[in-house]
Amino acid sequence: MLRRRAGLALAASLVVSSLVASSPARAQEIVLDRFVAPGDVVAFESRSEPGAYYYAPTRARLARGSEGRPRFSFLRYVERADAGVDEGTGGGIVHAVVELGLTDGEVAKAESALRAAVPGARLAGPVIFRSGRFGLVSSFAQEDGELTRRVVGLGTAPVLDGGKAAVSMQLTKLGAKVLWESFHSATPDVSFQFEMEVAGYRAPKQVRIEADFERVYEHRRVNEAVATPVLQAEIDEAFDDLYAEGAIRVEIVGDDAELSAMREQAFAMLRDLVFQPASPTPTAGAEGERRSALDRATELLERRREEARDANALAAQRREELAASGYEYDALAEAFPLVFAAPAPATGVDPVTQEALPELAAVALWERKRSRQRGTYRVDLDKYTADTQALRFDENVGDLTRHLDDAEVFRSVNLDDPMFRQRTIVASLQGVNAAAFEDEIAYVTVQFRKRHESGALTVEDLTIDRGALDRAGNRFDFVYGWKGDADRDRWNDYETRTVWGYHGAPSIEAPWTVRREAVIPLRPPLQRRRVALEVFDHDALAAAGVRSVSVKTTSAIGDASQERQVTLNTARGELSSSIELLVPADATTYDYEIVWRLKGNRSITTGPQRGDQDILYLDELPEAS
Template identity: 25%
Template sequence: MRKLCVLCYAVLAMLVICESAYALVKLDEGRMMVNGIQLLQDYADPHSYYYVPTYPRVAENDDGTLSFLCLKYVDPAGKTGGGLFHALIEFSLPPDAVAELEKELKKTVPDAKIVGPVPLMQSEPAEGEDEPGSFEVVSAVLGDVGGFTRKVVTSGKAPITPGSRAALAAILNQQGATLLWDSLSGPTSDVSIAINAYYEAAVMGFDARITADVSTVYEHFSRVINVQQDYTRRQIRDIVDDLRRNGTIKVEVLDRTKALDLKAGDLQALVDTITNKIIELMFDAKTGFSADPPREVAVEQNQIMGRQSKGWLARLFTGSGDQKYYTDNQYVMKRREDIRQNTFSVVLTKNSTVKVPINTAGNIRGLYDALKDDPRYFRVVNLADPAFEFRTIYFQIDGDYASSFQDTVNFVAVNVRKKLGENPEFTSTLRFSYDNIKDGKLVQEVTYPRLGEKEASWLDYEYQVSWSLRNRSTIAIPSDPNKWLKANDPAISLVPPLDKQVIEVDADRGVFNDSGVMSANLVFEYPLLGETKRTRVTLRSRNTESTSQVTLYTDKGSKIHAKVTWYFKDGRRVVQDLGETKETYFVLFPPSAEG
């Protein structure tokens, strides 16, 4: 019995699950629908819930206004015209909706609270894609075909973290501006936002329950009546001795390890060991659960005295003869009931996590009917009044390089100059920082007056761009501070003077283990503004993911030099020089044992 208890404690110790550093929700239990919103229970706290957003929506500013703009600029002369569309998108519920949701939840779970949206992660890239398709714009007008747009910029990443936003900006020609404006006035617009993400949830992969119930019932009843006097004795005995044993064992196993790709061989071995031990104890009549109880003696030895006996002298002359009984009248009754009940129960579980996809879309609709008279959202700019006309120039960060502000670009400064004839020239400076990009503000604007200028040259302006890179000198375009770039476009896309290369490294961890490889250190060397920069990617044999991805920013047209160092479990180190390459996909194989 002691061995079995020790085994149970060992099983419980193995089943302790360390809490993750991030929130984890349950998938098998605790889910509920409230007001059409799915709520998921926290894995560690049964009173905490997370909601799953239903669809993306236009973000709100701190003052309650919407982060949305649809603008048309019109020139009666037909020389220029078109539109601009800009919106910030978020994937969460408004605070008042969350408060109402928590109020309804408390009706079912009084102590419950809503922590926030379920922690989401970016969807994995599809085959043949360099970036995850987590944020997509579904629109015929804003699409790549049809010729309705001059430029479409998106932040590329889905707004899946609390407080995050995704940006969408587009510059339209005349036809595209007209079609988009008209579609926004209907019940369903031509602009939909699709979100592709996933969250991790805990599921039960292996559940085994072993229960055993053994009972032993022993009943004894005995009665003795004895009447004896002189030469007469009358005796009645009634004895009943009954022993009954009942035993049941129940083994229930739910095994989902194949579907979840889990290894539960150790738990199955424990189930077999515990089951065999219980069966052994159930059928062991000496020391196990079914051990016989001590039997009750019906009438103990010398309990009833017999005949009287002569002394030795009398037996010498007369012999033994027929002697009298001792006078002894007895009534003895014994009743004993011995019940032994042995109950055993053990539960073995193994949990895992699965990736639950979220694929949803929301349509930007209903805004025109509610906001058509508010010039902050919908307005038409007439370019025909030279006296009071103003022109707005939009500068936007290219969405492909928005992620460079995380580790490569400090900020971008734009100087704008407009010469106004005899009037003082107009100057303004814009600055894009990491905080702007993180908040989805990829577009900034500069507005200058026409001041009655009648020539089309009033559309011309000049600008300079300065890129501040981390640990590098600032790149000025043009490099001469006295020179300016000339332009007359209503919007300028800002692209850093760098090449962006997304490199994916693939390696089979099974081959690592077979070859005795502990880890591989892949180093990329590349030029960046006259200096050599190194980026490392470390692949370990214990990693579960087979692929790693890294983004490099290099000088225009430069090559990358790659070198991998292999570290073996026996202490050997082998260096492989992969040379210069422009490849963006690497498949690594360990060198031979002789190498």
């Protein structure tokens, strides 16, 4: 529901002794490297349901409202004509809702193609996206007439109901100018690139990964991420260095052709242990600081595009030979580089294809975790291994020329115009999906207060739940006007306060905060922390007579506590899993207990322990008492 009232209302706190863990019923045990591509989808095989596949689309499209109007809006703030692009407080706000699902007809067509490829197979439903990130890229002409591309926005993309994702970002003054001019050109070129994350398992492979955490943390780029968010591409470059130096090792038995994909998987697993997603900011880096993430992303984009051009020039000499061999390029390999591996042609000639020019070097921003991993990281992929996969979707916004005069879609406001006496502030949830309102969040209340110079107050509050999030597409507006405000600069100041209500736990209320930005990022005070559970030496457990291992974690949330438990039936080959905790954003530790159940109804336990690592090895038994 979405409620607005003139007065302020505080949410009542619920005081209980424990926070009930959410049910894992919705978990999909898909195998990330066992798939088929029937039509315009990629279908992942289920690990637990014979013959079942879960599908993901390979493209995205801009959502439309009931009247056919695109669910897209661009509000630009401009200043006097003589102000430079790096001066003043101009900029803009972009909001959009993008559909990542399929129509019933597309699903039926994909299922028919799946059955033709795999007799008896069926589509059990869409994959569940855990989270999403996006980048916004626009082409524009430079002063010399040369067309170039610029990254104008990076951010998170909360997953809504119905296979949709929401985008909301604040643009810099330059980014807003570039984007506005692109939309007003004869051939606008504006693209979203999404990376949507799904969870599943990797099929067993004879691969072992090791990494020296001390050497990882000594790398310059990893240290920079303590104070400044880094791009995923920058992390990959750092890991390339560490791999070359031997600090990261990937040992593979068998086909060396898989080494590149296995190295990429190792990088992804390490990245999730050392880093966490960061919230992007639109501003350029201050003097003396590193350049802004947008500037670095633009530079990386151009570098990757140049590398792709060079690779294409070298590959051109072999394309005729490949065509003669009957090799056909699968475009899905570009969209899902970790999932799809191009097969070698029957002639035995290594496939070389024309590499598509990258649209974006990286859409994810990361920062180093407060907790530091220690020792040596070891994982053996000879079992089903819990992992995540980023699926990429590209969407060209398309020609919106006919909507340029629609103030609901495009609007430009001159900040120096004395007639500009109404301001819109946009609030949006960051890192919160619609499903979170079922599992953990009951509601979010945002209270807004503007004190005018005349003494008048503009006060509003709204409450966000799952239905409101879906209806509004993660855009919630506050509007205030001009009430005797002689100081135009002070007129931009306002105050907000948030109250987060959680199922079965006390509500968390933030203090009043003075703001002046046009976008309010609503970040939850509690965050999910994923702890990997791994059995490295299965033989040691078998020799000790271990039949199963249970891990129980406890995290404190104010006066409440949350318990989660996962059990691995090691006797049946369950050797890898993960457990997700809901913890305060500034928490670095959690409590846990591991219990090994042995033959003869005996058990060994660690007893209550305090941990700060994001991986627990379950093959190191304590001495039995």
